Amino acid sequence: MQALRVERLSGDLSGVTLADLPLPVRAAGEVLVRVRAASLNFPDLLMTQGGYQFKPDVPFTSGLEFAGEVVEADPDSGFTPGTRVMGGNKTGAFAEFACVAADKLSPMPHGMDFPAAAAMGAAYSTAYTGLVELCGVQPGQWVLVHGASGGVGLAACDLARALGARVIATTGSPAKRDRIAALAQPEAVILAEGRFRDQVADITGGALADIVFDPVGGDVFDESTRCVAFGGKLVVVGFTSGRIAEVSTNIPLIKGFSVVGLRAGEYARRFPERGRAIQKAITALAEAGRITPAIDRTLPLSRWDEGFEAMAGRELVGKMVFVPGV
Numbered sequence: 001m002q003a004l005r006v007e008r009l010s011g012d013l014s015g016v017t018l019a020d021l022p023l024p025v026r027a028a029g030e031v032l033v034r035v036r037a038a039s040l041n042f043p044d045l046l047m048t049q050g051g052y053q054f055k056p057d058v059p060f061t062s063g064l065e066f067a068g069e070v071v072e073a074d075p076d077s078g079f080t081p082g083t084r085v086m087g088g089n090k091t092g093a094f095a096e097f098a099c100v101a102a103d104k105l106s107p108m109p110h111g112m113d114f115p116a117a118a119a120m121g122a123a124y125s126t127a128y129t130g131l132v133e134l135c136g137v138q139p140g141q142w143v144l145v146h147g148a149s150g151g152v153g154l155a156a157c158d159l160a161r162a163l164g165a166r167v168i169a170t171t172g173s174p175a176k177r178d179r180i181a182a183l184a185q186p187e188a189v190i191l192a193e194g195r196f197r198d199q200v201a202d203i204t205g206g207a208l209a210d211i212v213f214d215p216v217g218g219d220v221f222d223e224s225t226r227c228v229a230f231g232g233k234l235v236v237v238g239f240t241s242g243r244i245a246e247v248s249t250n251i252p253l254i255k256g257f258s259v260v261g262l263r264a265g266e267y268a269r270r271f272p273e274r275g276r277a278i279q280k281a282i283t284a285l286a287e288a289g290r291i292t293p294a295i296d297r298t299l300p301l302s303r304w305d306e307g308f309e310a311m312a313g314r315e316l317v318g319k320m321v322f323v324p325g326v
């Protein structure tokens, strides 16, 4: 089968190659899935460089998440051949077939196609865990979402809006503003540059943001400490800027806000019941047409390098989806 292998860690994708591998052998408790679509996440890029917190030994098959059809499963797994599922387990999604533990899979929402299901899982569960589980977002609250063109950022905008919050989206790329506005339908899209706190104050009538959702870090995080309302929450989601920011503890004290660390995958592992509830809630919102994953483009897996380079080059608005076997 076709599989995207990371043979060697490098900063320029030279250690990544499309290989022909034997089909994976299913162990007890696992489900063998024919992958129909798999989406690219920023951690996939980081893992080709050894720059992510999870560091698999090389060689490994890249890819965090996929959607596909069950080929083979244990009779008591709850899955039967042909069931349309989505899920993943940190690696192995960028291949024609994948074996994952049954508890890492969920049924796809009714009426959703494979690319949308592959694009939805990690981004929306990250957004839901941050906004709902950790911050208890409420209708009418102001939510400031950074990196809003990204998979996670767009999902956070879409979900917050679906739950009745008022969204301000930010981007570091001026050319993406109109596309973000069309997809996320926020109250405003602003540039995350310099003193953007004044714009947040203007838009919110001085109230500032109840929740700041930050996948970018660095200077954007620093300025975000000035954008949070008293009693608000600043959610640390990631560091796409490349700099992990530091905050003096007197700032959250004086301004009365909390800095909240988000680890969506770990949250679901530690609280499996909550993890299942999150998946159910996202599926219900998708089936009701209240959230829609945004896909920038779909490519055959044979053109994986274009996809990885587009993400590294910050070209995408929404998710990159690969179709294996073509």
Ligand SMILES: NC(=O)c1ccc[n+]([C@@H]2O[C@H](COP(=O)([O-])OP(=O)(O)OC[C@H]3O[C@@H](n4cnc5c(N)ncnc54)[C@H](OP(=O)(O)O)[C@@H]3O)[C@@H](O)[C@H]2O)c1
Pocket (backbone or CB within 6 Å): 040, 041, 042, 043, 122, 126, 147, 148, 149, 150, 151, 152, 153, 170, 171, 172, 173, 176, 215, 216, 236, 237, 238, 239, 240, 241, 242, 262, 263, 264, 265, 311, 312, 314, 316, 318
């Ligand atoms: N905490 C968790 O549980 C969790 C779970 C999943 C992902 N994450 C993290 O969330 C972050 C976003 O992941 P993603 O898959 O949504 O990535 P993505 O689709 O590539 O989006 C990242 C966005 O960050 C912005 N950005 C700002 N500075 C950048 C830079 N120097 N290089 C590249 N992008 C930059 C870009 O938006 P603009 O061009 O619009 O500024 C880009 O669209 C990553 O750090 C990832 O590790 C965290």
